[in-house]
Amino acid sequence: MSVTDNAIRCLFGTDELRPSAIIVPISRIYARLTNELHGKQSSGWYRCFHTEKATIIKSHPGNSVIDVAYAAGCRSEKIIHLGYCGGMGNAKIGDIVIASGAAHVSDAKDYIACRRAIDANAHEIAAVPVLTVNSMLLDESPENLRGFGAVDMETYWLFKFSPVPSSSLMVTTDLPGREFFYDVNPEDPRLKRGIDNLACLALGML
Numbered sequence: 001m002s003v004t005d006n007a008i009r010c011l012f013g014t015d016e017l018r019p020s021a022i023i024v025p026i027s028r029i030y031a032r033l034t035n036e037l038h039g040k041q042s043s044g045w046y047r048c049f050h051t052e053k054a055t056i057i058k059s060h061p062g063n064s065v066i067d068v069a070y071a072a073g074c075r076s077e078k079i080i081h082l083g084y085c086g087g088m089g090n091a092k093i094g095d096i097v098i099a100s101g102a103a104h105v106s107d108a109k110d111y112i113a114c115r116r117a118i119d120a121n122a123h124e125i126a127a128v129p130v131l132t133v134n135s136m137l138l139d140e141s142p143e144n145l146r147g148f149g150a151v152d153m154e155t156y157w158l159f160k161f162s163p164v165p166s167s168s169l170m171v172t173t174d175l176p177g178r179e180f181f182y183d184v185n186p187e188d189p190r191l192k193r194g195i196d197n198l199a200c201l202a203l204g205m206l
Helices: 003-012 027-034 065-073 133-138 155-161 189-205
Strands: 020-024 040-043 047-050 054-058 078-087 096-103 126-132 150-152 166-174
Touching (some): 003 065, 020 027, 020 065, 027 189, 054 065, 065 078, 065 155, 078 155, 096 155, 126 133, 126 155, 133 150, 155 166
Parallel strands (some): 020 078, 096 126
Antiparallel strands (some): 047 054, 078 150
């Protein structure tokens, strides 16, 4: 057995990953999806829920998605990330966005365009360029933030290290730059509605 095979078994357990890998760092979204579906639970380092066509992986927030994305991409045909983001520009709490690409610093040379796993137009979702939260904290210059539609902690690393087409779908939880950073009220009806909309979109793809 190869090192990669061993690593995949360690991360996800012994069940085969399905053609679609759904990476979900948010417990609330993971529970919403798995409660709606029939499938089989398994776990290695990460909890996994297997349906006929998809494996839903409960990952951790942040750049630990690197290992998950690379390992899952060695077995699955595409990856979809479902998570939270901070909205820029005219975004509103509860908005659903899909990343058109992502950058780790406000530099066009570091921008990674999305190799799409899903078609945003088919689902009428706003496609926006995404910046890492790290970048926003390191450089708050308004001119460097202009042009990005969202900030999050996973999308750039997913696009950089996934070996297969990948998409990142997110619900807007807060509005950094206009309001307190990551000032999230889990009971906000706009956020609840956004999570329901995100879950419905994902379930429709499964």
